[in-house]
Amino acid sequence: VTCGTSTEYSNPVLVTLNPPFPGGTYTINSALPTSGTNYQSFTDAAAALACGIAGPVVFNVAPNSGPYNEQIEITEIFNSSSTNTVLFNGNGNTITFETTAADRYIIRLNGANYVAFNNLNIVSISADNNFGFHLINDASYNVITNCFIDLTSTLSNTGSTNAGIVISGSTTSAITAGNNGSNNIIINNRIVGGYYGIAINGASAANNSMNNMITNNSIEDFQYYGIYSRSISNSVISNNDIHRPTRPATSLFIGYYQVTSGENNLISSNRFFDSFAGISGTSFSASYAIYHTGVTASVGNENKVINNVIHLNGSNGTIYAIYNINSGHIQYYHNTILLDDPNSTGGTTRGFYQTTSNTGIDIRNNIFSVTRAGTGAKYCLYFNTATSTITSNYNVLHMDAPAGTNHIGYYSGNFTTLSDWQTANSGAYGQNSVAANPQFVNPSQSLLYPLNSLIDNLGTPLGVTNDVTGANRSTTTPDIGAYEFSPVNKDVEIFNLTSSLAPCYGTNDTLKISVINIAATTLDFSQDTLHINWSISGASTASGTASVYSGTLPGGDTIVVNLTNSMNLSAIGMHEISATVNSAWDEIPFNNNTIQEITVDSVYAVISSDSVCSGNDANLALVGSAANIQWQVNDGNGFINITGANQATASYAVTSNMEFRANYCNNKISDTLSVVEINLPAPVTQNDTVCFDNPATLSATGPGTMNWYTTATGGSSIHSGSTYTTTLPATTTFYVEASTSGTGGSDSLLTTIQAGNACGGGSMFNITALSGAITVTGFDVSLTGQVSQTVNVY
Numbered sequence: 001v002t003c004g005t006s007t008e009y010s011n012p013v014l015v016t017l018n019p020p021f022p023g024g025t026y027t028i029n030s031a032l033p034t035s036g037t038n039y040q041s042f043t044d045a046a047a048a049l050a051c052g053i054a055g056p057v058v059f060n061v062a063p064n065s066g067p068y069n070e071q072i073e074i075t076e077i078f079n080s081s082s083t084n085t086v087l088f089n090g091n092g093n094t095i096t097f098e099t100t101a102a103d104r105y106i107i108r109l110n111g112a113n114y115v116a117f118n119n120l121n122i123v124s125i126s127a128d129n130n131f132g133f134h135l136i137n138d139a140s141y142n143v144i145t146n147c148f149i150d151l152t153s154t155l156s157n158t159g160s161t162n163a164g165i166v167i168s169g170s171t172t173s174a175i176t177a178g179n180n181g182s183n184n185i186i187i188n189n190r191i192v193g194g195y196y197g198i199a200i201n202g203a204s205a206a207n208n209s210m211n212n213m214i215t216n217n218s219i220e221d222f223q224y225y226g227i228y229s230r231s232i233s234n235s236v237i238s239n240n241d242i243h244r245p246t247r248p249a250t251s252l253f254i255g256y257y258q259v260t261s262g263e264n265n266l267i268s269s270n271r272f273f274d275s276f277a278g279i280s281g282t283s284f285s286a287s288y289a290i291y292h293t294g295v296t297a298s299v300g301n302e303n304k305v306i307n308n309v310i311h312l313n314g315s316n317g318t319i320y321a322i323y324n325i326n327s328g329h330i331q332y333y334h335n336t337i338l339l340d341d342p343n344s345t346g347g348t349t350r351g352f353y354q355t356t357s358n359t360g361i362d363i364r365n366n367i368f369s370v371t372r373a374g375t376g377a378k379y380c381l382y383f384n385t386a387t388s389t390i391t392s393n394y395n396v397l398h399m400d401a402p403a404g405t406n407h408i409g410y411y412s413g414n415f416t417t418l419s420d421w422q423t424a425n426s427g428a429y430g431q432n433s434v435a436a437n438p439q440f441v442n443p444s445q446s447l448l449y450p451l452n453s454l455i456d457n458l459g460t461p462l463g464v465t466n467d468v469t470g471a472n473r474s475t476t477t478p479d480i481g482a483y484e485f486s487p488v489n490k491d492v493e494i495f496n497l498t499s500s501l502a503p504c505y506g507t508n509d510t511l512k513i514s515v516i517n518i519a520a521t522t523l524d525f526s527q528d529t530l531h532i533n534w535s536i537s538g539a540s541t542a543s544g545t546a547s548v549y550s551g552t553l554p555g556g557d558t559i560v561v562n563l564t565n566s567m568n569l570s571a572i573g574m575h576e577i578s579a580t581v582n583s584a585w586d587e588i589p590f591n592n593n594t595i596q597e598i599t600v601d602s603v604y605a606v607i608s609s610d611s612v613c614s615g616n617d618a619n620l621a622l623v624g625s626a627a628n629i630q631w632q633v634n635d636g637n638g639f640i641n642i643t644g645a646n647q648a649t650a651s652y653a654v655t656s657n658m659e660f661r662a663n664y665c666n667n668k669i670s671d672t673l674s675v676v677e678i679n680l681p682a683p684v685t686q687n688d689t690v691c692f693d694n695p696a697t698l699s700a701t702g703p704g705t706m707n708w709y710t711t712a713t714g715g716s717s718i719h720s721g722s723t724y725t726t727t728l729p730a731t732t733t734f735y736v737e738a739s740t741s742g743t744g745g746s747d748s749l750l751t752t753i754q755a756g757n758a759c760g761g762g763s764m765f766n767i768t769a770l771s772g773a774i775t776v777t778g779f780d781v782s783l784t785g786q787v788s789q790t791v792n793v794y
Contacts, residue, residue, distance in 0.1 A: 072107045204260075224254060229258045257288075365481070418433065461474075471484050499569060683702035
């Protein structure tokens, strides 16, 4: 401090500068404290990055150390780069958190760059307000790979507050424009649930999100949008499976949606299918596989929709496989579309639909096959706006719907046949197109590989060098549709893996598989041996190869092959069985594999009550993997079969103390159930005689509770107790019964948990009420060991 010519100095102030976090490999392990090279939580690890990094950092999460119940936010990391990256290697661990409306994320990258998450399970808890991953504030160059984003807790929620992966300018909306990030990679993930599977938003038409990659993901059971994109460019959306196999309640199905702006995007080799597979009953919601609205690219930077396979069905609503609203300079090349729902009763159907004038719309080398049932109007192509500039040629236009008003195309009017369509717009469309049935290999499995040689080599070269599988395309006569194919001479498809003992699984079981010859040529197995590799994993393990050396299989016919006669499925749990054709002569690789999961449950018997009044029924049930059931009773003279009691549930009138059991699965015997007959003597009653309109008191004595009625049988009790007083206007007869019932009791259950097992340390048990209800009054937990422990009770 200076005052005139005098200066005084304060005590020195020390500022300590924390150094950047050292590059290297660290662990995250909840069983160990945060110290040295270990962090007890993801939050602790994220906090260590607050001052930046000095080199590449890897966090290896200890296997089976989760679940981690936390909400993780990583902000901008000083000195991160393409060299100095941060990797969280999850090793299959789970992060879960109950989010709120204000903070919807489980993991958020808030301006963070060059961060990667690999092999994590991200699990929501609540029905709404869940973003699995949220990227905001220009979070760029990040990678999300091999993760399972499990939003199944949201499946009953129809609101828009849930999404698997979000790149958005809002903390509470998945679809807000903003400078949210570019160059992000989302690859090899499985996303289940949410209103949006993935939502990615750029700032504006002038400031797009650039160079993103969304590839090889399975996006399942979303409510509305599989992938929602706004103002993105130079991005790749490829090889994704977008479908709703099990969601019970849904709205519209929009597989890929792009709005506002964007150019030079590649939407390629995606599969859109099972749009309404999980519903029960009838839906009238619409389906759209690929939807552009207000997206116009520049010449030379066209958006490309190439090699996609679209198979939409399962509702009575409108289906537009490809939808274009006011979107220009888009190349629709080599896509295969099948709209074939045989159970539909109505709904407008259009393979391709365009409306609102625009230019540069190019539709070539596509298959449009429409065989959908129902009364709705159906079109392969529908050009609603005559002023739009559209190229449409070299397409397979197959219309064979069994009902409704059906046309090949629409342009200022209906054109019913291909020859009609070739006259539309002064002959502008379809001069080299054909109207032929593609004869797909297996439409029921959305395997849309054509077999019809009449459409082979009919495409025109458009610079698409590979098909949906990555196979090379002909540079001179490419095939129309997503698959580059040749007429099939020899090929089989395998399906329907079964156990001969099912559901009575056990040792020495026979594993069977069905084999169909999908070609017209008869197969001679003495010349072309059929080899099928099989394996079992999970609760049991085994593998082998089955071969067929003799016999013939005509085209279209099916045989059943025994893969092994010594399969052992006796272990309780889930057995995953797979089979693969391994014969060099088999020409189509895409139908050579099938997988079947078989769950073997323990079998046990239960009874409604262990004490039953004489003459009343004991209700029996056999739970688990069982068949060929025969219930038996022992009333003191040995077990005998109960006539007609051949189902999982049965009833039997109790006339003495009895035992019950079930014979199942060829002489396996269940546990024995005992029931005690309750035989109450009739109550002893005392009548009463009174003057008119005076109270009468009736009494009854006997064991149990006295219940009073006004009818001899049936009706509702009017009073309980040994005496009943009432005032009556006339002589009246009442009836009384004696009843006895237990109120149960209390008991405790002890379970010991060994921490660190394959489930992360845990125990699960079932409590079954044989009669009445069970009230769980509390849990007591006793912890042992030398380290901090967390116990979660669900």
